[in-house]
Amino acid sequence: MDASEVEFLAEKETVKIIPNFSLDKIYLIGGDLGPFNPGLPVDVPVWLALNLKQRQKCRIVPPAWMDVDKLEEMRDLERKEDTFTPVPSPYYMELTKLLLNYASDNIPKADEIRTLVKDIWDTRIAKLRLSADSFISQLEAHAKLDNLTLMEINTIRAFLLDSLNCMYKLRSNQQPGSSKGQFTDF
Template identity: 90%
Template sequence: MDPSEVEFLAEKEVVKIIPNFSLDKIYLIGGDLGPFNPGLPVDVPVWLALNLKQRQKCRILPPEWMDVDKLEDVREMERKEESFTPPPSPYYMELTKLLLNHASDNIPKADEIRTLVKDIWDTRIAKLRLSADSFISQQEAHAKLDNLTLMEINTTRSFLLDSLNCMFKLRSNMQPGSGTGKALDY
């Protein structure tokens, strides 16, 4: 899956905006939005929030977890624990990227948040690499991946799955009989 497709899914997340225009309720296929009144916060999906922001029609309120104190706590937890801690949001990386790239003027301490999220991401990816390594060296057949976000899974997906498939083919070719008839996709 392409990272942009993960981002596409993240854009469905709901974020609060403060519009500077007024508009009736919009009846979208995927649910109703609005009504929009100047100065009154309203929930919209991220894709619409970013579009309105680009047209300078609204101010985006950062999600609750996008806060320096909270993220510092998450970072400490993530460094302390050996397993994965619950992520601040299932799309924390994508949302940080999208919101900070397009609406950094609406988010207090944007630079600090960017660094914190990157730290959290790096710690988690390091853990992910470590667990992938032990998964392969112990030749496990099942792993539980709670608290991993889609973007994190996606960064390791093609490499991990391809290596596992490759190892499976090598192994089934070594045991004569078991591998025959299985068409191998070279």
């Protein structure tokens, strides 16, 4: 899976916007949106919010978790705990990048938020690598991926799956009696 495909999935998340135009309810396959009234906040998917924002038709209200104090708290918790802590949104990385790139004027302290989210991301990736290593070295057969987001899994997926595949084959060497290990005569 490509990172941009993960981003595409993230664009289905809803975000609150304050439009500056009026429009009746619009009926789409994915659900009904609106009605839009100037000054009244309304929930729309991120892709629509960004499109309206680029045409300067709305102001984006940042999600509640996109706040310096809350993110600092989360970062400290993430650093303290050995396991993965719950994240505010399953697409926190993608949403931060999208919203900060296109609507940084609507988000207070955009730069600090960017740094904090990056810190959280780095801590989590380091943990992910640590747990992948212990997963391999203890010859575990399954792992619980609680609180991991799609983007995080996606960065390590290709490598981890290929390694597990190799390891499975090297492990099956140890049981030469199994029918898979027998080589067919030419």
